[in-house]
Amino acid sequence: MSELKHTPLHALHLELGAKMVPFAGYEMPVQYPLGVMKEHQQTRTKAGLFDVSHMGQIRIDGADYETIALGLEALIPVDILGLPENRQRYGFFTNEAGGIEDDLMLANRGDHVFLVVNAACKDADIGRLKSSLTKDLTVTPLPKRALLALQGPSSETVLSTLDSRARGMSFMDVATLTLDGVEAWVSRSGYTGEDGYEISVPAENATQIARLFLDHPDVEPIGLGARDSLRLEAGLCLYGHDITSKTTPVEAALTWAIQKVRRQGGARAGGFPGADIILPQIGNSVPRKRVGLKPEGRAPMREGVEIYASETAESPIGSITSGGFGPTVGHPVAMGYVTSEHAAPDTTVYGDLRGKRLPLTVTKLPFTPANFKR
Amino acid sequence: MKYTEEHEWLRVDGDIVVVGITEHAATQLGDIVFVELPDTGTEVEKDGEAVVIESVKAASDILAPLTGEIVEVNEALADNPALANEDPTGKGWFFKIKAADLSPMDGYMDEAAYKAMID
The missing domain is CATH 2.40.30.110 (Aminomethyltransferase beta-barrel domains)
Structure with missing residues (x-):
């Protein structure tokens, strides 16, 4: 057993009375004194703050967006080229057998693509990107950034008190906001089925920003236990369980994530690992x-x-x-x-x-x- | 009151023993969402599975502390499993067992010993 890693919010979790468990190589809060059931309800009715800093944040740079997008489309079967600037999209890495190697969020940030991948897969993902992408693209893991998720119907009110631009964002919009003087990369998205935001900040500012959210009467810290029940009710897949290297996106009912342009007959059909297996499954019985x-x-x-x-x-x-x-x-x-x-x-x-x-x-x-x- | 290493409490009432889980166990399990109780009249063996509890986290078994017959179960718990969290040593009891031989009770911990174990 190797030593468990800590996120930048580890000390805050302990201070808040979290019960800590090993998860994907990290020591993470599974619940706080509120308990899983109430944490779940809190997120559905008001707002919950999640530490998701264990997840992998990766930046891909290249000569221009088109170069980066086409490079990534060789690994990910979604329309990345057609993704408008400052918009985010769900996707996954596939393998030659048509299975899913990891699922992820990717955002068009104009001059680069910002990826968020699963904690347990991030080293493999970084390796895959570095070895498979053409050499004109640069892969930069961002281990010194924390990731917070603010989820629930009160999220807009809470985040807007720190930067009013949060209010103007729609689902899957991405923006750079200033929270208490800190530059934050924010997307309006999450893993709970509720409205909310995912907020990337430098590790050294993570506790400061988390405390600002927690100061709001509508916000409580939420652990992995409620995160799992929230995403399950929302029908969202957990990588390694509901989707694996042996399940194809079509079997996994994720065909919606493969836009028409990447399917048979599309302008950029195929060209990703396992396309010869995945694409014929679309519209046919599996x-x-x-x-x-x-x-x-x-x-x-x-x-x-x-x-x-x-x-x-x-x-x-x-x-x-x-x-x-x-x-x-x-x-x-x-x-x-x-x-x-x-x-x-x-x-x-x-x-x-x-x-x-x-x-x-x-x-x-x-x-x-x-x-x-x- | 006596306690098992499995975090059950046992209260002797004549030749009947009432069984539940301790406050400590209830806290550790987290919110209990399902309790599967044995049928009244079931004969159970000491250390055999008597009850299945599901919390938001996982399933766990409650073992019979003695060999005997289940003479009553807490039906209220089946309808409202949260009773086991709210009042584990009172309204959240699990079952009553009638044992021919109460001597294993001597092997279980008293409150001081149980408290020492969980500290």
Whole structure:
């Protein structure tokens, strides 16, 4: 076991009474004294502050935006060239087998692209970018920046008190704001299904900015526990669980993230790892699909629970990849993969929980409606 | 009151033992969202699984502290699992067991020993 890393907010987490756990090589807050359930509700009703500084922040530079965009499109199957300046988009790195190597956010910052990738994958991602991108592009990891997420309906009010320009941003807009004299790279996005912002600041200013947010009566610190239940209700994938190097974007129901221009018949169709596998899957049947699953009883069904077509069927048709209790919906929620013939909403399937077959209903995602400011 | 290393409290009431989880366990588990209780009349073995608790974090088992018959379960807990967080040593009790042999009780901790264990 190597030593766990700390984010710039580590001391603040301890001061706030967080329970710390190992996560992706970091010691991170799983919950604060408020507890997972109340932290979840807090984020849905007011605002929550999340430390996501463990995630990888990377800057890609090149001669001009077009050069950078086309370079990245060789690794990521989304329309990067067509992304307007100061707009952000969801994407993923794919592999030759059509699987997903990591999912990410990318922003057009005019003269560069700003990437945010998963903590557990960031070293591999940086390696992939450095080895695969053409030599005219520069890959700069930004380990000295912290990343905060302010999420929930009060987020706009809270952030606007520090820089009124926050109010004018729409979902997936990106801007450089000045928060208490600190330059912050801000996107209106998040991982909770709520309105909110993700805020990149220099590590040395992270605690100062976090305290300013926490001083607001509507803001509470939120740990990884509630982050997971929030994103699960919002139907958002967790890399390494709901999407992996062995699931394709089409199986994962992420086809929406591959814009038409990168699909068969598009102007820049293919040209990314696994395109020959992924693109023919679009519009055709795939063996299995990621779906939302609602356990019909009160018992949560978690990752690894095997799914069967009936109470007596011998072979499973899939398994749960994420599951738990949904505090906002008030019942257990899950997602997982099932064979395509069982993937239609309202299909009843059965999860094997401690030797009992309990019904699950295939459910459209998200479980809670998204509250984005479009 | 006696305590197990599994953070259960045991209250003897004649030949019946009432079982629940301690305040410490409830805090450690976090918000409890589901409790699966045994059926009344079930015969359980000492250290066998008696109850499944799911918190927002994970599932955990509650073991039977004695061999015997489950004579009553706390139905209120099935409808409102949060009782186990709110009042773990009162309204949040789990089940009552009738044991032929209460001698294993002597092996469980008293309050002072339990407090020393969790500190």
